[in-house]
Amino acid sequence: MTDRALVVVRAGALTTVQDRGRPGYAHLGVPRSGALDPRAAALVNRLAGNPPDAAVLETTLDGCALRPRSTVTVAIGGAPCPVTVGGRPAAWGAPVTVPAGALLEVGAAVAGVRAYVAVSGGIAVEPVLGSRATDLLSGLGPAPLTDGRVLPLGTPAGPPARVDAVPQPRPPAELVLRVTPGPRDDWFTARAVRELTTRAYRVSSASNRIGLRTEGPALERARTGELPSEGMVLGAVQVPPDGRPVVFLADHPTTGGYPVIAVVRGADLPAAAQAVPGTTVRFVAVRRR
Amino acid sequence: MRAFPVGDDALLVEVASGEQAQALHAELLRRRAEGSLTVREIVPAARTVLLDGLADPVRWASELTSSEIPPAPPRARELIELPVRYDGPDLAEVAAHWKVSEHEVARIHAGTEFTVAFCGFAPGFGYLTGLPARYDVPRRATPRTAVPVGAVALAGPYTGVYPRSSPGGWQLIGTAEAVLWDHARVPAALLSPGARVRFVPVGEA
Numbered sequence: 001m002t003d004r005a006l007v008v009v010r011a012g013a014l015t016t017v018q019d020r021g022r023p024g025y026a027h028l029g030v031p032r033s034g035a036l037d038p039r040a041a042a043l044v045n046r047l048a049g050n051p052p053d054a055a056v057l058e059t060t061l062d063g064c065a066l067r068p069r070s071t072v073t074v075a076i077g078g079a080p081c082p083v084t085v086g087g088r089p090a091a092w093g094a095p096v097t098v099p100a101g102a103l104l105e106v107g108a109a110v111a112g113v114r115a116y117v118a119v120s121g122g123i124a125v126e127p128v129l130g131s132r133a134t135d136l137l138s139g140l141g142p143a144p145l146t147d148g149r150v151l152p153l154g155t156p157a158g159p160p161a162r163v164d165a166v167p168q169p170r171p172p173a174e175l176v177l178r179v180t181p182g183p184r185d186d187w188f189t190a191r192a193v194r195e196l197t198t199r200a201y202r203v204s205s206a207s208n209r210i211g212l213r214t215e216g217p218a219l220e221r222a223r224t225g226e227l228p229s230e231g232m233v234l235g236a237v238q239v240p241p242d243g244r245p246v247v248f249l250a251d252h253p254t255t256g257g258y259p260v261i262a263v264v265r266g267a268d269l270p271a272a273a274q275a276v277p278g279t280t281v282r283f284v285a286v287r288r289r
Numbered sequence: 290m291r292a293f294p295v296g297d298d299a300l301l302v303e304v305a306s307g308e309q310a311q312a313l314h315a316e317l318l319r320r321r322a323e324g325s326l327t328v329r330e331i332v333p334a335a336r337t338v339l340l341d342g343l344a345d346p347v348r349w350a351s352e353l354t355s356s357e358i359p360p361a362p363p364r365a366r367e368l369i370e371l372p373v374r375y376d377g378p379d380l381a382e383v384a385a386h387w388k389v390s391e392h393e394v395a396r397i398h399a400g401t402e403f404t405v406a407f408c409g410f411a412p413g414f415g416y417l418t419g420l421p422a423r424y425d426v427p428r429r430a431t432p433r434t435a436v437p438v439g440a441v442a443l444a445g446p447y448t449g450v451y452p453r454s455s456p457g458g459w460q461l462i463g464t465a466e467a468v469l470w471d472h473a474r475v476p477a478a479l480l481s482p483g484a485r486v487r488f489v490p491v492g493e494a
Contacts, residue, residue: 023342024329025412026332027407027408027482028408028412028481029413128472138412140412182294228334228336229407229409229416230301230335230336230339231333231334231337232339233296233339233341236296254408255334255407255410260295263295263297265296265297266296266297288294288296288297288347
């Protein structure tokens with residue numbers, strides 16, 4: 001008899017269960033959540049033989065260590081990092097067999113922030129509103145991993161991909177985020193709008209799954225007063241009173257009262273999820289498609 | 290009405306009042322139900338409705354700003370009754386703002402029919418409108434680090450009920466016993482935008 005479960009030996013700084021999130025409930029105040037780097041999550045699922053919506057683990061900077069109770073196929077991608085199985089080096093970005101009881105160690109990221117760990121069968125915690133994602137803003141979904149926790153695994157859907165390795169984008173040395181202006185660019189001075197797209201910002205260490213916070217020139221408001229709460233989108237560049245833009249990521253609040261000066265293209269957000277604190281950020285204005 | 294494209298696949302539609310936002314929300318839900326509008330999220334707020342996950346927001350901007358939005362159909366939704374004890378720690382402060390007695394605060398609040406204008410802040414937290422503008426109250430100067438679950442609270446023109454314990458700066462006037470949010474229940478949220486709500490006092494404040 002096999003025991004399809006995964007023991008968390010070292011949870012790491014912040015490791016969460018993620019999938020494609022729970023879109024469709026924003027009107028009830030439920031963030032979309034889901035993997036911050038969905039391309040990497042989809043890729044490791046494919047490598048491990050999982051469907052694209054299987055739940056994976058998302059680590060933050062320092063990886064994690066796991067011991068499966070039955071033999072599983074795993075795949076690790078996103079942020080590049082050393083991988084060992086039973087103390088021996090194993091492949092990153094390719095299917096790896098972990099025998100029952102062996103220790104899988106996902107090391108600290110050598111670049112980027114978030115590594116993704118897919119396990120054949122997927123992490124089978126109970127879904128909430130159709131998703132197993134941990135939402136750090138509203139507390140829906142499973143709590144972040146803790147040492148000693150046991151995670152149930154689902155039944156493998158198919159064989160692992162037959163590849164040795166697949167190319168994955170390197171985390172960016174400089175983060176370039178294409179933005180379309182608005183909807184509230186008129187709340188800022190013309191100079192502030194120009195500054196956003198011509199000056200350099202840096203990724204702040206206060207960034208998290210809710211937003212990529214930046215350090216750099218403060219953007220000056222043309223209007224004072226409060227904006228009545230309005231709906232917020234993924235990638236919104238919201239400017240709080242300190243003037244430093246915040247790019248909304250998956251766990252962002254569904255409504256907010258600070259003006260949104262511009263919106264980042266969705267295709268650029270996976271790179272934002274992998275930008276380490278201190279990385280230079282440039283916002284580049286593009287035309288709406 | 291003004292409409293602002295938001296990124297490549299969303300549209301923020303702004304109207305002049307909360308009532309118009311509720312009417313626009315009802316109309317957009319109707320269009321989605323009849324199949325003429327395909328969109329992932331319809332998010333009403335104070336003066337706006339956001340359409341997110343929308344193909345061709347620029348076309349929808351001109352379509353919506355040139356169409357007549359009928360007023361929200363009255364009493365279209367069932368009335369949700371929330372049993373409440375008016376025992377909040379800020380009852381005296383709210384009474385002072387309203388220049389009435391604490392007992393009168395409870396009577397006025399329980400005598401009002403509210404509408405869930407929109408949700409936000411936390412899953413299942415509704416912003417309820419219905420009190421006349423003269424009963425607006427400011428937020429507390431110092432937010433509480435933990436507002437208890439079920440707290441019935443006022444801020445600005447809104448009434449809200451905390452679906453779980455969280456920090457908060459609203460003025461607490463009572464306690465509701467209903468479960469506002471239970472993700473194992475269908476629907477998870479007791480209050481959704483457009484719902485009608487009445488607070489029913491239980492026991493003595």
